[in-house]
Amino acid sequence: MREKRKNWNPVLVFILGVAIAAGFLLVMDGATFLASCFMILPGYGMTVVSELTASVYILIVLLALGYIGVFAKMGEGLLTGFYIGGFMTAYCIYEIIGQFYIQSMSGDGQVQPAVQIFLFAVATFLIGFNEELVFRGIILNLFLDKFGNSKKGIVTATVLSSVIFGAVHLTNIFSGVSVASALVQAIQAAVLGGLLAAIYLRSGNIWIVIVAHALTDFASMLSSGIYGMGDAIDSINQLSWLNFITVPIFLIPTLVLFRKSKLQELEDKRNGIVVIPSQKSCEHTAIVSLILGMIGIMMGCAGYGLAFGVVGLLGSYTAWKESRKRNGILIAAFITSGAAIVISFIACIFMLGVMPQVSDMSDLMRGFQ
Template structure:
């Protein structure tokens, strides 16, 4: 594992793309095993949940063996200020989702037992993606590129681009125009997530924000029979995301740069 860590430090960008391959293999392999061994159908949500859990544990294992659990923000809870900011953004973004989905803030948010698998799946998606993209991947890049401001920005943009690109998998079940806008919306949201992690020193505010938005969006959609995402909905979301993107860019300006002589040991946070 030490040689693998040295590889990650020497070739951070290659390591990052390798982690995306590992994500696909872990999730796909675990889901396929669940189908074959437990009798689930490929269309069931449960194999996907099992894949998410296995992948999350796999990346936590890598972070642990690398000694990155603390500096990557997994073991840090974040200060009161970053949590206050996160709550404010979550409220704003939640209202934006309600307006984009229905054109009003008065929607049905009823929770029923049959929603549970989908809501667990969408919540775990936020946990997995933030631990991988804003935990492991972002720290791998910042620890090597963080001596300069442009390196920090590049690290956030790479993690954001990867987050957006992962949504291209939705082409299997959606239209090109919808998927392209979903990729764009994910990319701009990820700039904020990256800024929160770098400044707050904890991945958990981003996890709560990401999973919270996913949860709300799915509750709204599940309570609307026949609901489908449309191009106008995504454009509305993207436009309403702009203030949070601007704030995310502002956070990048506040990030303390890593020290040139100890890049791999510098926590990616500013106090």
């Protein structure tokens, strides 16, 4: 059946992709409406209900189109996959630490009950799970079946699926998001969709982008989900034209992942050609990991070195797995990356646990003066 899609009209294939995305939105909205008629759930409870309902729709579409196998494909493996998507891995860690630090120091909001936090965590995971299956697992693969596994076909499928991914975020206007904020979010989402597509195709593992997407949403809505400051709509309405800075931030790693040599490797893999990493490539990975580990140590005292250390360690593992020769650079990469993680972890505990207490004590002392 998938072979027959090559002969389908490209316009009809694109319309089918749009229809699948529209069906996803309609199922969620319908589930939310029906659930609200019978129950009132706190916090992100209603989001969990709508996302779970949408998951059923997605599984049906996966089965109907023959893409249910995306769950079982491990591609390059989880650890190597997170290194391939190293930018998103680091970005998610950086954002989560930063958001927790800002909230702990500001003193605004109040930590929500455990049940509320659990529902928030489940909701963000389901959002990442559903959206990645729809836009990468189904729509991207649908376009690849039509446009083929050539470099041109891969880029075309990535661009079209990312445009649809960005466009669906414009529907947030009907949920109370301002037009300006919705437009900013749509453009951000389109560029981010391109990056997630590149990571998915290079890693060959849908779980990598599901986790990355879920953690990105977790960080962006952390203030509402954990500290009870507004809701998801309030978080989106905070977007302004200044947030366009994320466009080049997401676009640059996308271009790196899709650079000429790697796009050729991807074309070969998708056409059944076995690609064995060269020793030079493994040595390059080891050097990059060593540099990341060193940066992580230097930034460790601020807590933000954790992201560099984690990606450096993932790169060290990847180089170790693929390399035919283990040298001092690779061992040094392991050591520096591990040290960066330990130093940064200690710094994070101090930043998130001790500094807010010191700040509260300072405010109390000033109150007595």
